[in-house]
Structures are given as C-alpha cells and as structure tokens.
Amino acid sequence: MKSLMEIYRYTFSYRWQAILTIIFNLLFVIFNLLSIVLLIPFLQMIFKTEEVKYVAKPVYKGITHIVEYVTNSYQYIMQEMVKDDPKSALLFVCVTVFIAFFLKSLFRYGAIWHQSQLRMAVVRDIKNKLYAKALRLPMSYYTEERKGDLMSRMNSDVGEIEIAVVSMLELVFREPFAVLTSIAGLIYISPKLTLISFILLPVSAFVISRIGKSLKRTAKAGQEQNGIVYSAIDETLGGIKVVKAFNAIRYVQANFEKINLRHQQLITKAFRKRDLSPPLNEVLGSAVMICLVWFGGVMILDGQSGLTGSKFVGFIIIFSQLLRPIQGIATSVGNLNKAQPSQDRINEILNTEETIEQQVGAIPLTTFEDSIELDHVWFRYKDEMVLQDVSFSLKRGKTIALVGESGSGKSTIADLLPRFYDVSEGVIRIDGQDIRTYQLEDLHRHIGIVSQESILFNDTVRSNIAFGMDDAPMEKIIEAAKIAHAHEFIINMENGYDSVIGERGNKLSGGQKQRLSIARAIMKNPSILILDEATSALDTESEKIVQGALDELMKDRTSLIIAHRLSTVINADEILVLSKGKIAERGTHQELLEKKGLYHNLCSLQGMQS
Numbered sequence: 001m002k003s004l005m006e007i008y009r010y011t012f013s014y015r016w017q018a019i020l021t022i023i024f025n026l027l028f029v030i031f032n033l034l035s036i037v038l039l040i041p042f043l044q045m046i047f048k049t050e051e052v053k054y055v056a057k058p059v060y061k062g063i064t065h066i067v068e069y070v071t072n073s074y075q076y077i078m079q080e081m082v083k084d085d086p087k088s089a090l091l092f093v094c095v096t097v098f099i100a101f102f103l104k105s106l107f108r109y110g111a112i113w114h115q116s117q118l119r120m121a122v123v124r125d126i127k128n129k130l131y132a133k134a135l136r137l138p139m140s141y142y143t144e145e146r147k148g149d150l151m152s153r154m155n156s157d158v159g160e161i162e163i164a165v166v167s168m169l170e171l172v173f174r175e176p177f178a179v180l181t182s183i184a185g186l187i188y189i190s191p192k193l194t195l196i197s198f199i200l201l202p203v204s205a206f207v208i209s210r211i212g213k214s215l216k217r218t219a220k221a222g223q224e225q226n227g228i229v230y231s232a233i234d235e236t237l238g239g240i241k242v243v244k245a246f247n248a249i250r251y252v253q254a255n256f257e258k259i260n261l262r263h264q265q266l267i268t269k270a271f272r273k274r275d276l277s278p279p280l281n282e283v284l285g286s287a288v289m290i291c292l293v294w295f296g297g298v299m300i301l302d303g304q305s306g307l308t309g310s311k312f313v314g315f316i317i318i319f320s321q322l323l324r325p326i327q328g329i330a331t332s333v334g335n336l337n338k339a340q341p342s343q344d345r346i347n348e349i350l351n352t353e354e355t356i357e358q359q360v361g362a363i364p365l366t367t368f369e370d371s372i373e374l375d376h377v378w379f380r381y382k383d384e385m386v387l388q389d390v391s392f393s394l395k396r397g398k399t400i401a402l403v404g405e406s407g408s409g410k411s412t413i414a415d416l417l418p419r420f421y422d423v424s425e426g427v428i429r430i431d432g433q434d435i436r437t438y439q440l441e442d443l444h445r446h447i448g449i450v451s452q453e454s455i456l457f458n459d460t461v462r463s464n465i466a467f468g469m470d471d472a473p474m475e476k477i478i479e480a481a482k483i484a485h486a487h488e489f490i491i492n493m494e495n496g497y498d499s500v501i502g503e504r505g506n507k508l509s510g511g512q513k514q515r516l517s518i519a520r521a522i523m524k525n526p527s528i529l530i531l532d533e534a535t536s537a538l539d540t541e542s543e544k545i546v547q548g549a550l551d552e553l554m555k556d557r558t559s560l561i562i563a564h565r566l567s568t569v570i571n572a573d574e575i576l577v578l579s580k581g582k583i584a585e586r587g588t589h590q591e592l593l594e595k596k597g598l599y600h601n602l603c604s605l606q607g608m609q610s
C-alpha cells in the first residue's frame with residue numbers, strides 16, 4: 001500500500017502533466033460516448049420506420065438537467081431541419097457526428113501527448129536518482145552480482161514503474177469513469193436491457209481472465225528461458241577462445257540447441273494460448289451479443305418498453321465498448337501489483353546507507369604538508385580481520401613500498417587512504433588529523449591512484465586523461481601524456497587526442513592503457529600517489545616504458561607503491577613486508593636482505609640477489 005502511494009506520488013510529481021492527461025482522458029471518454037449517442041438520431045432518420053416523438057423547444061433548467069437539455073436541443077434542431085429539408089438534416093447529423101469523432105480522437109491524442117511526457121520524465125527522474133545513489137554507495141556494495149542487480153533494477157524495475165504510472169492515470173481516472181458513463185448511457189437507453197446484459201457479462205469475463213492467467217504463466221516461463229538463451233550466447237561468445245581451444249564447439253553447440261529448443265517449445269505454447277484468446281473472445285462476445293439481440297429484438301417487437309431499433313443499435317455499440325475499460329481496469333490493477341515489488345527493490349537501493357559519509361562540519365584539506373600515518377589500524381570486510389595492527393608513517397616526499405604474498409592485505413591498505421573503506425579500529429591521519437574529519441572531495445583531490453587494471457572510459461583519449469576536469473587546457477593534457485610516455489602512440493592514432501578508445505579502452509594494448517592511466521594521474525597532479533601493481537600486467541618491454549613513466553610521476557611526490565616484482569621497489573625509502581594482514585618485516589632493501597627473512601626469500605624466488 002505504501003509503495004502504491006509512492007507510485008501515486010510519482011504520477012503527480014509533474015502535477016500539470018498529470019492533471020492535463022486526466023482532463024483530456026475524461027473528455028475523450030465523454031466524446032467517445034457522445035459520438036455513439038449522436039448516431040442514434042441519424043439511424044432514426046435513415047430507417048424512417050420509427051415514430052419520432054415531437055420535442056418541444058427545450059428550456060435550460062440548470063446544470064443538473066444539462067444532459068436532457070443538450071439531447072433535447074439536438075433533437076429539436078434536427079426535427080426543425082427535417083421539416084424544412086431532410087437532406088440538410090442528414091448533413092447536419094453527419095457533420096456533428098464527425099466533429100464528435102474528431103474531438104474524441106483529438107482529446108485522446110492530447111491525453112497521450114501529456115502522458116508520454118509524464119511517464120518518460122518520471123523514468124528519467126528515477127534513473128537519475130538511482131544513478132546518483134549508485135555512485136555514492138559504499139565500496140563494499142559493488143560486488144559483481146550487485147552490479148548486475150543494480151543494472152536490472154535500473155532497467156526492468158524502472159520499466160515496471162513506468163507502466164504503473166500509466167496504469168495509475170488510466171485506472172484511477174479514466175477507466176472507471178468510462179465504465180460509469182457507459183453504464184449510465186446504457187441505462188438511459190434501456191434499464192431493462194442493461195440489467196440483462198449485466199447478467200451475461202461476468203460469465204464471459206470469467207472465461208477470458210482464466211485464459212489470461214494461464215497465458216501469463218507460460219509467457220513468464222518463456223521469458224525466463226529467453227534470458228537463459230541470451231546468457232548462454234553471451235557466455236560462450238565472451239569465452240570463445242576457451243571454447244575453441246578446448247575443442248568444445250560441438251559440446252557448446254549441442255547445449256545451446258537444447259536450451260533453444262526449450263525456448264521454442266515454451267514460446268510456441270505461449271503463442272498458442274495468446275492466439276486462442278481473440279477467437280475465443282469473439283465467440284464469447286458474439287454469444288453475449290446474440291443473447292442481447294434476442295432479448296432486445298423481442299423487446300422491440302413487443303413494442304412496450306419504448307426501445308426502438310436505432311436506440312438498440314446505439315445500445316449494442318456502447319455495450320460492445322464497455323468491455324475495453326473493464327479489461328483496462330483489470331490490467332491496470334495487475335500492473336500496479338507488479339510494480340510494487342519493483343518499487344520496493346528501487347527503494348532498497350535508495351535507502352541503502354552511505355556508510356562512508358562526510359562528517360558534519362568536515363574541515364578542508366588544502367595542502368598536504370607533513371605525513372600520512374597509520375596508527376594501529378585494524379580492518380575487516382566481513383568477519384575476518386584482513387589487517388591486524390598495521391602502523392607506519394609515510395613522510396612527505398618519501399616512498400613506502402608494500403610487498404607480500406597475494407591476499408596479505410596490500411590493496412586493502414591502499415583502499416583505506418582515500419576512504420573507500422573506513423578502518424574498523426585504529427586511525428589513519430594526514431598531517432596529524434584523522435582523515436575522517438576532512439572533506440571527502442579534498443581528500444580525494446590529494447590522492448592519485450594507478451591500479452593494476454587500467455580503468456578507462458569509452459571516450460576520447462583527451463577526456464580520459466582530463467577525467468573529471470571540465471576545462472583542462474590542451475597543452476596540459478599533452479604535457480601529461482608526454483611525461484607518461486603516451487604522447488607517441490596517441491598521435492599515431494587515427495584521430496590523435498580525439499580518438500575514441502572503445503569500451504574500457506579495448507582498442508588499446510595493455511601498456512597503452514596503463515600509460516593513459518598514468519597520464520591521467522599526472523594530470524591530476526596529486527600530492528599523494530598510490531600505485532597498486534601498476535606494471536604487473538605488462539610484458540617486460542612495456543613495463544620498462546611504463547616504469548619510466550612512473551618514475552617521472554613519482555618525482556617529488558609522496559608515494560605508496562605495491563608491487564609483486566621486487567625490482568620495482570628497491571629504491572623505496574621503506575619496504576613493508578605484509579603477511580596475513582600483519583607487517584612481518586620492515587626496512588630498506590639492504591636492511592631486509594641482511595635480515596635473511598621473508599623478504600630475502602621473496603628476492604631469491606625472483607632471482608634477485610644483490
């Protein structure tokens with residue numbers, strides 16, 4: 001119920017669009033009915049079989065009698081015209097009926113016009129809100145499954161809300177009105193026949209809804225299978241190298257054919273059910289109609305109830321149109337029900353706490369003067385402590401290297417500095433102040449990160465280097481690229497600095513991507529630099545080039561470098577050897593070698609014995 005209220009709120013977040021949609025929809029319903037009612041005198045005229053009772057010139061008796069007044073006036077004008085010239089009367093009816101049809105369509109279009117604007121605006125707003133939230137979620141939120149889930153929520157769940165908004169407009173404000181006015185029209189023409197038709201109606205509605213439900217089940221199964229088919233394609237084409245190398249083509253193909261066959265069967269079943277409903281609808285509908293024609297015909301033949309042939313035709317037309325809004329209500333209710341879980345799923349994201357939040361009254365961090373200090377830092381992602389009592393101090397202009405086996409917590413330490421995560425215990429200080437007291441943006445401004453995997457965006461080289469800066473001068477960008485040893489290959493690209501590098505930079509080699517990431521870090525000109533395995537994905541040749549770029553980058557900066565290849569950390573001012581989240585050894589390269597401990601072993605393993 002709460003989420004229903006929320007959908008209602010979304011619907012009216014653009015109040016005027018909503019109100020106009022509703023007004024136009026109501027006008028549409030009125031003129032839809034009117035266009036039928038106006039046909040009745042027309043039929044009376046051409047059939048000529050009926051005694052038309054004479055209408056005296058009507059007098060306006062106030063708003064409560066407006067319907068009577070309008071219909072009587074219309075008949076009065078008609079009958080006066082018929083007296084003079086029946087053909088002009090015919091023309092008059094034709095024109096008025098046409099105007100009614102025209103206005104009905106016009107209002108329908110007006111309603112759709114505002115409605116589509118409204119629904120798309122709502123979709124845009126929700127997506128913007130979700131995206132903004134997604135960017136601010138705590139780092140721990142972004143696991144692979146969560147990412148997929150987030151995307152699906154932004155897509156299909158928002159889609160459900162969109163449909164629900166439309167349903168809300170139609171369900172609450174149009175269809176009930178359409179049903180009521182149609183029923184009023186029916187009663188106006190013949191109360192007795194209305195009663196009869198209402199006994200017939202539920203019978204057919206029941207059958208139709210049964211088919212609909214069964215169809216939905218099959219269609220849903222078909223859709224799920226469709227998803228399976230697509231992920232099979234995605235997975236195997238994504239891993240096509242493995243498929244080929246392992247001679248698994250036939251196996252994969254047979255598997256796919258099985259899945260695809262299942263999909264075919266389900267969808268065929270769904271199609272059959274779906275295609276069954278129009279003819280069935282027609283048979284049922286005509287059965288109801290025939291019954292009505294029987295009862296109506298008898299009433300006309302009896303000639304007691306005041307029902308005439310032309311009125312009866314009008315009755316039939318209105319009645320045949322009654323099913324549409326009734327079905328509309330049923331679908332709308334279904335849509336609103338379907339949207340509620342979607343709404344909940346969206347809210348779940350919007351209400352997720354941003355655990356890394358800036359403190360109220362956070363202080364600015366203008367310059368980095370002295371040191372970064374980890375003071376007895378403990379950290380856990382979930383239950384297990386990943387960092388245990390880590391303390392070190394990185395003085396300005398110095399370099400500290402973190403080495404140690406995989407999973408020892410090196411990257412975790414790197415993630416704590418920009419507050420991707422907050423420490424579980426202990427404190428990290430910059431210039432003596434807890435980093436949690438600084439403004440987040442300031443903190444990030446001072447820290448540059450180059451990680452093992454270069455993270456680039458499908459944009460031009462230029463914007464990737466000047467990432468996040470709006471008006472970076474071109475000379476600065478080129479300068480950064482030169483320092484990063486990237487200028488050479490960039491100008492050799494088709495469009496130079498304006499070349500688009502493809503999704504995640506897939507048009508570039510690993511070394512090129514990495515040099516772009518370094519150029520980006522240089523461009524940012526941070527005082528504190530974090531290099532997490534910046535060169536380990538590269539071959540020796542490009543590693544040399546990139547290492548050269550990194551050396552340039554590290555000049556006069558405070559750096560924390562993480563490396564597997566110990567040759568890159570020899571010159572660090574201090575090397576910390578991590579083991580299972582603890583600092584096991586610390587010292588310079590020489591000191592550590594002399595200790596003949598862990599570091600010495602690592603060096604021997606890598607063939608470094610100097």
Ligand SMILES: Nc1ncnc2c1ncn2[C@@H]1O[C@H](COP(=O)(O)OP(=O)(O)OP(=O)(O)O)[C@@H](O)[C@H]1O
Pocket residue numbers: 140381382386404405406407408409410411412413
């Ligand atoms: N997001 C996460 N959620 C839960 N546990 C994590 C997460 N990231 C890392 N871990 C765990 O924390 C421990 C330390 O991981 P970390 O990435 O810091 O290691 P590392 O020293 O950088 O290793 P590598 O050299 O392989 O990069 C590992 O046991 C890892 O499984």
Ligand SMILES: [Mg+2]
Pocket residue numbers: 410411412532
């Ligand atoms: Mg790591």
